[in-house]
Amino acid sequence: MKASVIVVILCLIVQQKNCVSNCHPKCVCNPKILQCKGFNQDDIESDEFANSITTDLERIHITDGDIPELPRNLLGSCADDSSYHLNALKKLDLQNNGIKKINGYALHCMPNLEELSLANNQWVVSTVHTRTFTNIQNLKKLNLSTAFHDEIDSIVHIKHLRLVLLENPFTKLEVLALDNNKLSVYDADTANTMCTFTSLKRLNLAHNILPRLKFYHKRCMPHLEYLDLSYNSISTFESYSNPNGLLFSLDQIQKASNVSVKFFGNQFDCDCHLREFQDWLNRTEVHVLQKDKLTCHDGVLFEKSIMSVPSTEFECFSVDISISEDKSSYRSSYNTAVGVL
Numbered sequence: 306m307k308a309s310v311i312v313v314i315l316c317l318i319v320q321q322k323n324c325v326s327n328c329h330p331k332c333v334c335n336p337k338i339l340q341c342k343g344f345n346q347d348d349i350e351s352d353e354f355a356n357s358i359t360t361d362l363e364r365i366h367i368t369d370g371d372i373p374e375l376p377r378n379l380l381g382s383c384a385d386d387s388s389y390h391l392n393a394l395k396k397l398d399l400q401n402n403g404i405k406k407i408n409g410y411a412l413h414c415m416p417n418l419e420e421l422s423l424a425n426n427q428w429v430v431s432t433v434h435t436r437t438f439t440n441i442q443n444l445k446k447l448n449l450s451t452a453f454h455d456e457i458d459s460i461v462h463i464k465h466l467r468l469v470l471l472e473n474p475f476t477k478l479e480v481l482a483l484d485n486n487k488l489s490v491y492d493a494d495t496a497n498t499m500c501t502f503t504s505l506k507r508l509n510l511a512h513n514i515l516p517r518l519k520f521y522h523k524r525c526m527p528h529l530e531y532l533d534l535s536y537n538s539i540s541t542f543e544s545y546s547n548p549n550g551l552l553f554s555l556d557q558i559q560k561a562s563n564v565s566v567k568f569f570g571n572q573f574d575c576d577c578h579l580r581e582f583q584d585w586l587n588r589t590e591v592h593v594l595q596k597d598k599l600t601c602h603d604g605v606l607f608e609k610s611i612m613s614v615p616s617t618e619f620e621c622f623s624v625d626i627s628i629s630e631d632k633s634s635y636r637s638s639y640n641t642a643v644g645v646l
């Protein structure tokens with residue numbers, strides 16, 4: 306006999322009440338939408354919650370609670386019962402629950418999930434099971450805005466996150482929000498991870514502390530339409546002649562897609578290296594949002610609009626060791642500085 310039938314019979318004997326409705330008191334249960342608010346750890350692990358889940362559901366929202374740990378088999382186990390798959394489920398919203406840990410197998414039995422939000426949580430990525438996302442390969446939208454616990458070094462975050470994401474070929478992912486996470490590194494490894502998301506259209510990296518980004522135009526993000534880099538710590542750009550540099554890469558992407566980028570709120574250092582950025586702003590076909598509002602962050606050109614500064618005013622007064630992946634020029638200018646001192 307099926308477990309659910311036994312439950313119904315048992316509660317007919319014991320309580321004769323609320324047995325048919327099967328809806329957790331903190332939830333609103335509709336045939337296709339389940340909304341639960343203010344859950345705690347016991348609620349998420351309760352039988353009443355388990356009974357609220359049906360295979361007809363298309364959207365599940367569990368929000369505004371206090372759930373430190375997402376349990377295994379969050380929405381039921383299909384391992385013991387192969388007929389139990391939430392095939393209709395398209396959207397799972399888990400925002401704002403103080404989630405710190407996500408156990409392996411938390412997100413399975415939902416093979417057609419397209420949208421997952423883990424926004425506003427405190428996920429400690431370094432403890433994460435690398436196979437967290439492997440069962441949701443049809444995902445189109447992943448919201449990890451303000452999702453990570455920020456006490457540990459964000460370099461560790463992004464490195465581990467990379468492993469978690471690499472484990473899963475998210476080839477259908479179109480929207481990825483990673484904003485507000487204190488991310489400080491977007492290096493070649495990060496670029497390679499993003500490259501695996503071959504359908505990506507929108508990437509939000511706003512409100513992090515990224516000083517620079519490396520892209521690989523040849524293979525990466527051919528469908529990119531929107532890149533949000535606002536409110537980061539970008540002070541300057543790699544030379545346009547560097548094919549892994551951001552500006553060159555954006556121009557290559559623009560040839561195939563129509564891409565908009567947001568740079569507002571960065572800390573542009575308006576020295577001689579920024580002249581190249583101004584030239585690029587002036588000639589690129591990439592749609593730069595609020596182009597005229599991009600301003601210099603410090604020095605004599607403080608708060609001047611980059612577009613309005615005459616190009617001769619972008620001057621290098623002192624030794625610059627802030628950019629230059631080019632080791633030889635780094636070294637020679639460094640030596641000069643030592644010599645002067």
Ligand SMILES: *[C@@H]1O[C@H](CO)[C@@H](O)[C@H](O)[C@H]1NC(C)=O
Pocket residue numbers: 400422424425448449450480481482509
């Ligand atoms: C992600 O979730 C946050 C919090 O609800 C929301 O403000 C933001 O718009 C979402 N991002 C995307 C890309 O949907």
Ligand SMILES: *[C@@H]1O[C@H](CO)[C@@H](O)[C@H](O)[C@H]1NC(C)=O
Pocket residue numbers: 563564565592
């Ligand atoms: C490209 O995108 C921008 C911004 O969304 C839009 O204004 C413009 O019309 C688009 N151009 C084409 C050719 O689609």
Ligand SMILES: *[C@@H]1O[C@H](CO)[C@@H](O)[C@H](O)[C@H]1NC(C)=O
Pocket residue numbers: 583584587612613616
């Ligand atoms: C932008 O390009 C035009 C045409 O090449 C040029 O006349 C203008 O001075 C440039 N403006 C800036 C800010 O570089």
